[in-house]
Amino acid sequence: MIEEQAKVKQQTRRILNRFGRKRENLIPILQKVQGKLGYFPREAMLEIAEFLDMPEIDVYSVVTFYNQFRLIPPGKHSVRVCLGTACHMKGGYIALDAWKRRLDIDRGQTTLDREFDLETVACVGCCVMAPVTVVDDKPQAKVEPTKVDGILLSFKLEKERQGEESR
């Protein structure tokens, strides 16, 4: 555990060294740190607060304010259900329900096996393909419950294939 914390601190510091100690760098720093760590462990936020010489609660305020920042580790695959207007009206909420049901988690959570995390986004700007779910940065068009099953199946098959190859 302590080893892990030390590693987080070290990784955070390495990113911080590329920035000036100015408050205006906070959001770009947070973006880079999350890019590396996937979320914000306590130690990372403390390290950033110290670097920018600001109260740690201020880092926490910013992290909890913006949708993009996470306080829990992400899954290996990210599932982001678009709930823009067009997607919603064409059944985005039905797709979200299907994901929730199959992954057995709520939005903002990560599955126990850390395979998937589930988020919603306001609009990815692909209203034409509604309802859209962005899976690992790839927008999937017209996601109905059966397509959710299809996507999950393809991940499962891929995992099995990799398992066989490594054996």
Next chain:
Amino acid sequence: MKAAGLQSVVSTFREIKSRAESQWWELRDGGKPVVLVGTATCGRAAGALEVVQAIRDELKKQKLDCPVIEVGCMGHCYAEPIVTIIKPGYPPICYGHVNPVIAERLIREFILGDDPCLEFVLGALEENDLVPSFSDFPRAKFEKKVILKNCGYIDPQQIEHYIANGGYSALVKALQMPPEKIIDEVKRSGLRGRGGAGFPAGEKWEICRNASGKPKYLICNGDEGDPGAFMDRAILESDPHSVLEGMLIAGYAIGAPFGYLYVRAEYPLAVRRAQLALRQARKLNLLGRNILGSDFSFDIKLFQGSGAFVCGEETALIASLEGKPGIPHYRPPYPATNGLYGKPTLINNVKTLSFIRHIIQNGAEWFVSIGTERSKGTAVFALAGKVVNTGLTEVPMGTTLRQVIFDVGSGIPGGKRFKAVQIGGPSGGCLPESALDLPIDFDSLADAGAMMGSGGMIVLDEDDCMVEIARYFLDFTQRESCGKCTFCRLGTKQMLEVLDEITKGKGKIKDLDMLVELAEDIKAGSLCGLGKTAPNPVLSTLRFFRDEYEAHIKEGRCPALMCRELIAYYIIPEKCERSCDACVGTCTVEAISANKKRVKVIDQEKCVKCGTCLTSCPPQYNAVVKLSPPSQVPASK
């Protein structure tokens, strides 16, 4: 500006431009065919990258030397992925719905052979005798592309394409004008901010120029957060330099040495393309110190938002640039006098800044000649929802809603009936059929209870519930509220509770009066634009579609058969086919089973109302129906 500096600007740019032009014409007229593939986000979602790969592989296989260029979005999103082939001897032809198989055929049959594969043609970019061109489309009569003109036509990753098509010439012209003259030109053009509220851009520029305090800042607001609006994304992905040029001219006019391009986190491709554009502009000294040898220095930094709708509000956007939560401040003072770090700051939307180069190049009179009395120029709309031609369109202000939806958008798909159009996103409203002949401009939309907003236009048909759409928008603004002021934090939450109850059939008729009262108070009392406009979707649907609210409350019925708590899926035994098990197999929760007579029955307790059975039931049987209220389902024997 000193005369010597000016001479250098003109001569330096002339050289840059002639190099760019020879590159462009080498590509267009170099004797080689060229393939353009639209790879903006909308194209990618439809599989454009796979098409690019297929084209590259096939060209290699056929040993063809022919450039493949990734372009932006033409606005015909309904037909993505779109491939354009420019072959000597033919007009440039666009193909729609291209998949890797079609792409390979296009290479073999058109580029290698001489068959232009007319069956896949969408239209030609130029008029010709072979295939219909886009200008022959009925919608062309209503459209006027100004800021979308380059989109899908030039390679956004090559600054030379932009320059060869007139880019940065307006900057060179502007540098030869005194800043006051530029502001005067923008003022005379009547350009109003395209971010939503429609504040006159020239006035804002003037206030900022005259404000004391140094340095001044310029911010381009690309935090396009309205769900259902995607034109800023399309412009940044398809023609990023047009935004940079607008920023440069604005920076010069107000006397700012520095600008921020604020782009939404959800637009990674727009961020990448804008970053590349910045590097290219810097390399040619179109950005940076002593631009083109003049005494004007200006640099732009790209700032990525982190996902907060409220950051579209100027003061919240500034807070987030300063490294704080995006929480709005009370205005006045306005950012134009007290903005970023307390300095005068000009904030304009992506589209507003995209217009600038055209106004400088063509003059204010040209811009004034387009549009209506009080709203000049064109308006860009993102058409989505229940409309045939989803995508982007640009029409002169004053075009009617009917023309946009039915002529440009080709109406409602599937023979369904038009019900309403939602304009302006969470700040806007839903307008009914009776408002369709309304000429669109800032003021007419506001009078009708909607709002131009950022230009998202969602078409709704008979299957869309107006209570649900109001609930949806309120749910959105409520989630996106920063939580600072009482009205927005708690008021919208109260309204949402009431709407939730109504969509579940638990509403009371007296709640409607409470909703209106509270909505009025939220509008009057909220601190910022997000709160002040949050009740609009509820107020406008209550105004035009009160009967739907009443049906939910009084009869527990959702007339559009959308609200899940008020509907049930039912399989009509007489229509169900014994031998078919399509619904049983596709039901995601195994709620359907066959009875002794092999008639399929839905277990209403298990059913999650996802509608998969209805889509999977073969059309020749058509046995699954939605019923509302759910009590209409006959009791099983």
Next chain:
Amino acid sequence: MKTISLTIDGKKVTASEGEKVLWAALDNGIYIPNLCALRDASESPAACCLCFVEVEGKSQPVTACTERVEQGMVVNTRSPGALRLARTALELLLASNVVDCAHCPANGSCELQKIAHHLGVKLKTRRFRKLLRELPVDSSSPVFIYDPNKCVLCGRCVWVCRERLGIGVLGFAHRGFERLVTTFADEPIAESRCRECGECVVACPTGALTFKEQ
């Protein structure tokens, strides 16, 4: 500094140039409900929405904490429009507050009670749904108890801890309906850098921060 004369509720008063209407009124014995405004802070957050007043010549009520006094200005703190907004705002706050006065140490000194009395609003409002968040009470500090369910998010404690004392343990976190005054990572106050000075408790207008009985 220049002195400005204006009329508030029919009474002629004077104030320094640049002063906000709220302070001009309070200094002259005219009460306007308020929670989030702080005289020592450079700008008011304009968050609580309770200090609406009517200014002659303005089409809509304005918040007194942000409105600067002007020569000849005519202010009405009891106009129907201003009172309607203030009442709705208060009712919204009360609807999301546990309102457990009988068991609250702040009973009698609570500003919500005072404002409700001033505006003629019942503490148990019926117009709105009761929307509570049921957050855990933090009694980890040896000196005071923090009950976020009684917090109105005025930010006085945050300001005192940060601006006046330079400690910065308390702050706002989360967003929208979830917004709350909290510590880093929502950790118990005893685990934070809190110096137990109790200044935040003194600043709190409600029963959200109260001293432990000795």
